[in-house]
Amino acid sequence: MFSQSLKMTDEIKIRLKIYLTVITLLLSVGITGFMLIENMSLTDAIYFSLVTMATVGYGDIHPQTDIGKFLTLIIIVGGVGTFLGVIASITDLFVNRREELIRQEKLDMVTGLFFSEMGNELLNRFTHLDPDTKTLHGILKISKKWEDDDFDKAYRVLKKQRLIIDSSRTDFSTLMKYLRNRSDLLLRLLENPIIQEHENFTALLRALFHLRDELLNRSDLFNLLDSDRKHLEGDIVRVYHLLIFEWLRYMHYLKKNYGYLFSLEMRINPFDPDADPVVKGN
Numbered sequence: 547m548f549s550q551s552l553k554m555t556d557e558i559k560i561r562l563k564i565y566l567t568v569i570t571l572l573l574s575v576g577i578t579g580f581m582l583i584e585n586m587s588l589t590d591a592i593y594f595s596l597v598t599m600a601t602v603g604y605g606d607i608h609p610q611t612d613i614g615k616f617l618t619l620i621i622i623v624g625g626v627g628t629f630l631g632v633i634a635s636i637t638d639l640f641v642n643r644r645e646e647l648i649r650q651e652k653l654d655m656v657t658g659l660f661f662s663e664m665g666n667e668l669l670n671r672f673t674h675l676d677p678d679t680k681t682l683h684g685i686l687k688i689s690k691k692w693e694d695d696d697f698d699k700a701y702r703v704l705k706k707q708r709l710i711i712d713s714s715r716t717d718f719s720t721l722m723k724y725l726r727n728r729s730d731l732l733l734r735l736l737e738n739p740i741i742q743e744h745e746n747f748t749a750l751l752r753a754l755f756h757l758r759d760e761l762l763n764r765s766d767l768f769n770l771l772d773s774d775r776k777h778l779e780g781d782i783v784r785v786y787h788l789l790i791f792e793w794l795r796y797m798h799y800l801k802k803n804y805g806y807l808f809s810l811e812m813r814i815n816p817f818d819p820d821a822d823p824v825v826k827g828n
Contacts, residue, residue: 555642562635565628572625584614599625652740657796664728669816672786675711686817697798709786711779722761750788757781
């Protein structure tokens, strides 16, 4: 999972900080000791300490006193291993970041498929059920001028936004048939190991499956009790909430990486009442 990958990255960073702290202390002790014990200049002390830790050991400078030799042994035992640990940690950090980027790229490809085949249509359906959709229009009318700060601001505002669904504006049976017809797609997505690495997207798929099952297990979707209708509205709101945040994250990704894909998604923005896929003007 991406959270596990991030945890691994954090662990590598902590390990790297520990190694760097130890190597800094050893360098400080070594430089100070060689200057005081061996009467080396600052330059020679730094040079000798570094070549010793790096296992280079040119032999042009070496300790003359027994205490100096003992200090050199301490640096060799403690410093060489620590120095190699720093190199290994930096290498692990770069490799781990590269793997994260590859996994993220694959995830966003799958996310793009989801929105192309289903997600955008669901957003269009849900926005028509939202009596306060004008507020979302103001928050999510994304343009090519948006920068990272604009997306961050939208995230913050959305977290405080209370979503409402008015089910009287739709026929539950239509939504049920739509979700049932997309069951194979949802199942393939949920089975994809890449999706399992993204907890929010997995939560969205589970919420969609739950909504589908709730609708399929009712024999009559036209004569619902008010309490049952409210329950179904709550299930839709859960999906709607997760869907909006995933859509915003995906739009942010496209804006930063794929301008031509972002252009189309911006022109079919379900939160833009003036959205039109047709390119007009020059």
